Amino acid sequence: MPSSALQVARTGLEAQDQRMRVIANNLANVGTTAFKRDRANFATLAYQDARVAGADSSTETTYATGLNLGTGVAIQSTTRMETQGSLETTGNNLDLALDGDGYFQVQLPGGQLGYTRAGNFTRSSEGQLVTSQGYALQPSITVPDNATSITISTDGTVSAQIAGQSDPTQLGQITVASFTNPGGLQASSDNFMLETAASGPAQIGVPGENGRGQIRQGMLEASNVNIVEELVDMIETQRAYEINSKMISAVDQMLQNANQTL
Amino acid sequence: MDRLIYTAVSGMNASMTRERVIASNMANAQTIGFRKEIIQATPMTLEGPQLEARAMTSTEVRGASMKEGSVTSTGNPLDVALDGDAMLAVQAYDGGEAYTRRGDLSVSVTGVIENGEGLPVLGDNGPVTVPPGSIVTIAPDGGVLVKDPATPQDPPVRLDRLKLVSTTGSQIEKDLAGQFRVRGGGVLPVDENARLTPEALEQSNVNASEVLVEMISAQRLFDMRTKLVDTAKQLDEGSARLMRIDS
Numbered sequence: 001m002p003s004s005a006l007q008v009a010r011t012g013l014e015a016q017d018q019r020m021r022v023i024a025n026n027l028a029n030v031g032t033t034a035f036k037r038d039r040a041n042f043a044t045l046a047y048q049d050a051r052v053a054g055a056d057s058s059t060e061t062t063y064a065t066g067l068n069l070g071t072g073v074a075i076q077s078t079t080r081m082e083t084q085g086s087l088e089t090t091g092n093n094l095d096l097a098l099d100g101d102g103y104f105q106v107q108l109p110g111g112q113l114g115y116t117r118a119g120n121f122t123r124s125s126e127g128q129l130v131t132s133q134g135y136a137l138q139p140s141i142t143v144p145d146n147a148t149s150i151t152i153s154t155d156g157t158v159s160a161q162i163a164g165q166s167d168p169t170q171l172g173q174i175t176v177a178s179f180t181n182p183g184g185l186q187a188s189s190d191n192f193m194l195e196t197a198a199s200g201p202a203q204i205g206v207p208g209e210n211g212r213g214q215i216r217q218g219m220l221e222a223s224n225v226n227i228v229e230e231l232v233d234m235i236e237t238q239r240a241y242e243i244n245s246k247m248i249s250a251v252d253q254m255l256q257n258a259n260q261t262l
Numbered sequence: 263m264d265r266l267i268y269t270a271v272s273g274m275n276a277s278m279t280r281e282r283v284i285a286s287n288m289a290n291a292q293t294i295g296f297r298k299e300i301i302q303a304t305p306m307t308l309e310g311p312q313l314e315a316r317a318m319t320s321t322e323v324r325g326a327s328m329k330e331g332s333v334t335s336t337g338n339p340l341d342v343a344l345d346g347d348a349m350l351a352v353q354a355y356d357g358g359e360a361y362t363r364r365g366d367l368s369v370s371v372t373g374v375i376e377n378g379e380g381l382p383v384l385g386d387n388g389p390v391t392v393p394p395g396s397i398v399t400i401a402p403d404g405g406v407l408v409k410d411p412a413t414p415q416d417p418p419v420r421l422d423r424l425k426l427v428s429t430t431g432s433q434i435e436k437d438l439a440g441q442f443r444v445r446g447g448g449v450l451p452v453d454e455n456a457r458l459t460p461e462a463l464e465q466s467n468v469n470a471s472e473v474l475v476e477m478i479s480a481q482r483l484f485d486m487r488t489k490l491v492d493t494a495k496q497l498d499e500g501s502a503r504l505m506r507i508d509s
Contacts (some may be wrong), residue, residue: 005282012289019292041366041378042293044440068323068436069279069378070286073293076378079368081338178411180394181371194365199370199396211397211411223323240291243470247285254281258274261492 005251011072013242015042018075019237026225027234033116034097034191035223036080043076057161080183083222087216092151094121094129097221102176103193105138105202106131113138114192115185115202115222126191133190141172144191154214156207176212177202267498269318270490274301277484284353284480285321288473291389294378295364296466297326297436312357326436328429331467333459339376340367343464348456349434349442351449352381353389353424359449360441361427361434366463369398375406375424381441385422386452388475392421400424400460426456 019040047068087097096104096119103115114135121137124130129141147160147169154177156174179185184198195202208214235255283301290296302324305317321426333343342365344350354360366378375383375390375398382389390406392398397418404424410416427450434442444450 003279005285008282008285012285012291015289016292017416042290043379044290044293044296047436047438047440066440068299069282070290070299070440072286073289076380081339096486113382123494146481178395180373181348184371194464198371209412211395212416236292239470240288243288244285246294246474247477250477251281251285254278254481254484258488259363261488262495 006248008070008072009244009247009251011045011074013241013248015073015075016237016241016244020234020241023230023234023237024079027227027230030223030225030227030230032087032118032191032223033120034221035221035225036082036085036117037225038078038080040078042073045071045074047071077150080185080187081224082182083224084101085222086217088222089219091218092120093152093160093218094123095218095220096121096174097216097219098176098207098213099216100211101106101182101206102178102207102212103202105175105177105180105204106135106192107138107140108135113196113202114188114194115179116191116193118191119215120220135175139175140174141174143171147171152215152217154208154216156215174202174207174215176207176215177204178210178212179203180194267491267494270487270494272320273487274335274484274491276319276402277480277487278290278502280480281477281484282478284473287468288470288477291466291468293364293466294366295331295362295365295464297328297442298466300325300327300469302336326442327467329467331465333335333462333464335462337461338366339397339461340369341365341461341463342367342400342424343459343462345457346455347429348426348458349429349450350377350383350458351427352377352379352441353384354381354437354441354443355439358443359384360437360439360443361429361450363464365458366458367400369394379441384425386425387422390422390424400458402457402460404456405459421464424458425452426458427451428453428456442469 022040024038042155046065047070059079063203086187098117103117104119106116120132121129123143125166129137141158146163150160152158158171159168160171162169183195185193187194188194205212280301292411301321303319303321305319344363347468349361352360352362364377367375370376373391373394377383392408397411399407401407403424404421406422407418408421409418432450433445435445437443
């Protein structure tokens with residue numbers, strides 16, 4: 001097994017490389033609405049037992065411990081850190097932020113429901129509330145053309161002032177989905193999450209009840225990426241990568257030396 | 263032919279093993295709660311009346327260094343760092359009880375609390391389960407406090423307590439999955455005085471600058487031992503030349 005030290009060092013390089021990708025993705029999304037940063041989880045790979053503990057070393061004595069040789073490391077998973085991003089006032093009355101847990105539900109093409117915390121909605125040509133990609137918010141809210149001002153309360157009630165009427169008209173109710181294990185949601189493109197077996201089924205409810213977040217109109221949730229923290233992680237990863245690559249060149253030199261000398 | 267060459271080769275192999283263990287330690291320099299392996303080289307001689315002029319060397323992992331890694335605050339309510347020599351009891355893959363310093367906990371979809379390796383964490387009576395969807399916090403004594411999101415004004419309910427054990431006076435060693443077990447089997451009792459720090463994680467105790475030094479010294483030792491094999495080769499050639507009968 002002369003090359004096994006090389007292989008072990010290689011697992012370290014690969015894991016650092018993947019961690020760097022996670023950090024780069026976090027940094028790239030520092031301005032993405034409601035983005036949640038990922039944390040890379042390392043896990044020790046299985047040990048190899050080069051000799052079973054208790055095997056005979058001679059007829060009278062046995063080895064006390066097994067010779068457990070580590071085989072390196074792998075990135076096991078990434079954890080989405082679900083901390084709240086800061087709420088920023090935009091002044092646009094169709095921008096909605098969730099203050100607390102939960103997700104808006106959006107009808108994706110193909111009929112699947114997507115879940116997102118990015119609440120920068122606009123009106124489609126038919127007057128429906130849609131995301132910037134044009135996907136309709138669920139349950140659907142349609143704003144008539146002659147509506148003058150739209151008010152969305154913290155519990156998700158949507159009402160508007162219709163021209164020619166003195167009282168505001170209620171247009172619908174925005175609901176919020178919460179999950180048993182939000183970390184189990186599968187991240188998809190365009191800020192959307194998809195339900196998985198690990199996240200459990202969506203539990204739909206009124207904002208502000210049962211621990212669900214409240215809706216804040218005219219605000220957006222910023223990304224929860226902390227640039228300083230990511231930069232520190234980046235430097236740490238870079239250094240670890242360097243030392244792992246030094247490790248590879250050290251083993252390489254050892255083998256080279258053996259080849260030349262003998 | 264002299265046996266020196268075999269002795270020297272055993273040294274080369276031992277240096278390569280040493281380098282491999284160092285590489286494995288370095289690869290795990292960012293694994294939460296990792297404990298680095300300690301290497302020990304032992305001379306192997308046959309007991310007997312003969313002169314001990316040759317000692318083959320064998321290098322093996324003797325155990326793990328239990329030095330504490332640095333603790334960083336994460337602000338995540340399910341991250342715990344264990345204080346002192348306390349360890350967290352988890353259910354290993356084979357169902358047995360193993361111990362770990364890895365405290366990046368999470369709640370699975372069925373409500374089981376697992377650590378970052380995906381192993382269920384043990385409480386007073388087996389794995390700790392919380393009602394799905396509840397808000398979980400961990401107290402410094404390992405208490406699992408649960409709040410129902412529907413009634414946020416109520417005080418949290420103490421549901422269970424993570425099994426924290428003290429390893430003082432017990433021999434523990436890593437199994438093949440990298441978890442600690444009591445040597446020879448068995449379980450450790452709950453340590454009432456063990457504490458943990460919530461919202462923090464203990465990093466790996468592998469120190470990168472130490473690794474660099476160990477790596478270079480292992481490399482140079484390997485080179486010297488290679489030289490020794492070369493010397494043995496030359497000696498052998500010399501004696502063969504002496505014995506040659508020139509025609």
